[in-house]
Amino acid sequence: MAAAFGARLAEAMDAHGPLCVGIDPHPGLLAAWGLPDDASGLAAFARTVMEAVGGRVAAVKPQSALFERHGSAGVAVLEEVVAAGRATGTLVIVDAKRGDIGSTMAAYADAYLRDGSPLAGDALTVSPFLGFGSLEPAVEAARATGRGLFVLALTSNPEGASVQHARDASGVSVAAAIAGQARLLNERETAASGAELGSVGLVVGATIGSAAHDAGVDLAAVRGPLLAPGVGAQGAGAAELAAVFGPARRAVLASSSRGVLAAGPDREALRRAAERACAEAAAALR
Numbered sequence: 664m665a666a667a668f669g670a671r672l673a674e675a676m677d678a679h680g681p682l683c684v685g686i687d688p689h690p691g692l693l694a695a696w697g698l699p700d701d702a703s704g705l706a707a708f709a710r711t712v713m714e715a716v717g718g719r720v721a722a723v724k725p726q727s728a729l730f731e732r733h734g735s736a737g738v739a740v741l742e743e744v745v746a747a748g749r750a751t752g753t754l755v756i757v758d759a760k761r762g763d764i765g766s767t768m769a770a771y772a773d774a775y776l777r778d779g780s781p782l783a784g785d786a787l788t789v790s791p792f793l794g795f796g797s798l799e800p801a802v803e804a805a806r807a808t809g810r811g812l813f814v815l816a817l818t819s820n821p822e823g824a825s826v827q828h829a830r831d832a833s834g835v836s837v838a839a840a841i842a843g844q845a846r847l848l849n850e851r852e853t854a855a856s857g858a859e860l861g862s863v864g865l866v867v868g869a870t871i872g873s874a875a876h877d878a879g880v881d882l883a884a885v886r887g888p889l890l891a892p893g894v895g896a897q898g899a900g901a902a903e904l905a906a907v908f909g910p911a912r913r914a915v916l917a918s919s920s921r922g923v924l925a926a927g928p929d930r931e932a933l934r935r936a937a938e939r940a941c942a943e944a945a946a947a948l949r
């Protein structure tokens with residue numbers, strides 16, 4: 664079994680800084696790069712990004728939807744990204760936001776978190792909104808194979824608050840309950856391994872302002888990595904990262920997709936954009 668994801672991510676962030684480059688091949692970006700909006704254009708896009716940043720950033724996060732829209736040929740390109748991450752030593756977070764009843768979740772875990780599956784990167788984004796317990800097969804598969812999960816908690820979109828800030832009869836918000844469950848899993852893992860970070864991360868948008876505080880979420884107590892999308896194209900920058908994460912900032916992996924990808928297709932320009940985004944995040948999260 665590979666070392667646990669939390670420990671591997673901490674090592675990758677120490678080596679390369681706290682940036683994840685999102686691979687979101689939107690139709691508009693394919694066009695801007697002079698590529699056709701089909702599987703051949705998608706493949707050229709994904710290869711260019713991996714050649715530019717593979718081995719140079721802590722992680723990449725391919726957005727599954729933008730591969731799936733090209734059908735099975737697009738999914739094959741996602742598999743190529745997973746393989747390229749492994750070849751370059753860059754962690755791959757497959758952003759598929761899976762969540763279903765437990766028996767179906769077991770099949771998703773098999774697809775995305777099983778050794779030998781071509782879609783299994785190093786971590787998967789998952790949705791806990793069918794109940795955190797429904798994620799158990801994914802939690803178990805990740806634990807058994809040294810992979811990680813990023814559980815949606817406080818998402819970067821404004822609509823997320825209507826669900827995530829809702830409170831139960833005892834006043835605990837949905838987001839705080841999710842964070843509490845992740846914390847329990849990470850406490851168990853880190854007590855056994857001594858690692859600083861467990862492998863059950865949360866997704867917390869860099870755009871959420873004071874929402875963690877307002878929803879009663881203690882991000883530092885989670886002891887897992889905090890994936891922070893919303894940097895760049897959605898408007899968050901260094902100031903927002905510092906303000907949202909405060910004492911939890913050492914656990915943050917800032918994620919930017921269009922903000923970096925807009926610099927392509929020139930590989931050097933992509934590399935420089937990633938370096939800039941990484942330096943900015945590192946300064947904010949130091």
Ligand SMILES: O=C(O)c1cc(=O)[nH]c(=O)n1[C@@H]1O[C@H](COP(=O)(O)O)[C@@H](O)[C@H]1O
Nearest residue numbers: 726788818819866868892896897919920921
């Ligand atoms: O799980 C995610 O990565 C995610 C969660 C969230 O709360 N907000 C969010 O934007 N994302 C993803 O992060 C990426 C953001 O892309 P950019 O806005 O181009 O940087 C997209 O792939 C989103 O699906």
